[in-house]
Amino acid sequence: MQIPFNKPYFTGNELKYIEDLFNSVQNGENGSHLSGDGKYTHKAQEFMETKFGAKKALLTTSGTSALELASHALDFKPGDEVIVPSYTFSSTVNAILLAGAKPIFADIQEDTLNIDPEDIRRKLTPKTKAIYPVHYAGVSCDMKQIMEIAAENDLKVVEDAAQGVNAKYKDKYLGTIGDFGCYSFHETKNYVCGEGGALLINTDDQAMAERVEIIREKGTDRSKFFRGEVDKYTWVDLGSSYLPSDILAAFLYAQLEKLDEIQEKRMKVWNAYYDAFKPFEDEGKIRLPIIHDYTKHNAHMFYILFEDNETRNNFMNELKKKGINSVFHYIPLHSAPFGLKLGNNEGDLPVTEDISKKLLRLPLYAGMNDEELEYLLTCLMEKLKKL
Ligand SMILES: Cc1ncc(COP(=O)(O)O)c(C=O)c1O
Missing domain, CATH: 3.40.640.10 (Type I PLP-dependent aspartate aminotransferase-like (Major domain))
Incomplete structure (x- = not known):
């Protein structure tokens, strides 16, 4: 698929x-x-x-x-x-x-x-x-x-x-x-x-x-x-x-006009990911998004943070073999070519630099059907077990 x-x-x-x-x-x-x-x-x-x-x-x-x-x-x-x-x-x-x-x-x-x-x-x-x-x-x-x-x-x-x-x-x-x-x-x-x-x-x-x-x-x-x-x-x-x-x-x-209906559909996918991957977070293998009490988020994005850059990149490649397109971002702006030209330096922002190496975004769209979601959860859990 x-x-x-x-x-x-x-x-x-x-x-x-x-x-x-x-x-x-x-x-x-x-x-x-x-x-x-x-x-x-x-x-x-x-x-x-x-x-x-x-x-x-x-x-x-x-x-x-x-x-x-x-x-x-x-x-x-x-x-x-x-x-x-x-x-x-x-x-x-x-x-x-x-x-x-x-x-x-x-x-x-x-x-x-x-x-x-x-x-x-x-x-x-x-x-x-x-x-x-x-x-x-x-x-x-x-x-x-x-x-x-x-x-x-x-x-x-x-x-x-x-x-x-x-x-x-x-x-x-x-x-x-x-x-x-x-x-x-x-x-x-x-x-x-x-x-x-x-x-x-x-x-x-x-x-x-x-x-x-x-x-x-x-x-x-x-x-x-x-x-x-x-x-x-x-x-x-x-x-x-x-x-x-x-x-x-x-x-x-x-x-x-269908704002809340679209959000509900996205939330269903977000929650399914969260519930399925929580045990792997509890084992210390990955980190999931942290949502504080002051936030009501809109399920725009689901990401996983891996232990290091190599683990993240390997995981993304493994998903690709299964036909699953995941992406990472951002190359921090301060250390991107134009950011460096403006006088910023690599190493200026340690948390930003660390996170950007470990983060992977998973597919998330309102029109995702049950078959697609099931396939995603099965493949992802299989890969997470191997970490
Ligand atoms: C954080 C952030 N700011 C600004 C933009 C720019 O929005 P647009 O693509 O509509 O110009 C985006 C879109 O990717 C974004 O994610």
Whole structure:
């Protein structure tokens, strides 16, 4: 049997909504267009505002562009520093650099694999302006400590919740706690539209929130014009194009509508893995994800930590022979070629470097059938017994 690492899940309404959009544009229905900020964009944004409790949600072309949009709105000056984990996707740190600030890498905690608040404190300088916590695997960072550090030092917080849609820290949805929250709807995420994302704006700083809309709309105040707040729109600031087509929003809305159903299906696989592998953890052969009481995770990812790099690599190759595609990541950004060029060094972040050598991600998708799951559990347990 061949088991892919990921397989997008379709709810059945994606094409229906795209067809509806097609018809309403063809019929010239008021407010219907194929470009951004059309009727499905508004439906998707309203859904996120209501469900997650964000003050404002704006669809973007990707999680990457949500991070860039937030970063530009923070208006960094040369020399400003942003504390960020190295154990993340390149987009988190590219966004900081593209907005003109300097990323300062902090190590992660061994338990959650999220940014370590103690290391954030060690990395603070008078130049620190923001913290970018990443909710790895849809498991919450220690947001109480992070928000305390931010408040004590007058720092902005941008949550990279690309993997954390529909997950919680205590009773708050990830992405709604910091000044900004960034979601991804890339094909590899829990809720998808191919390429897409959203920026959640939680700040009370009205000027900064308005600036986001302007940057997203090519530096114009077109959003104000659409709301009837100005009688013509014009170029008022630097900006770019971060609006996805309403066709993608129609696709996404069909996914958001079935948000909890999709999460339940993923959770079934996550729990089946956890229960089956727990005895091997108890024997000391592997380590499984640690979920603290403050987290309600979203089953974005299931990983196993092996004793060392060789054991992890051998295990992955053995699975491949059985047709099972597992993957590892990340090459820590500080020790990746561009990270080294920026002046970082191998050995800077011991926990990050250690974890990245030992972690293996297993196939996890909402549409996994019982036969596939059974096959996975049988093969994996057979291999784990041999460790
Ligand atoms: C932690 C993290 N940040 C940012 C991104 C970027 O999201 P997108 O692929 O939608 O641009 C991803 C996606 O892989 C991610 O996992």
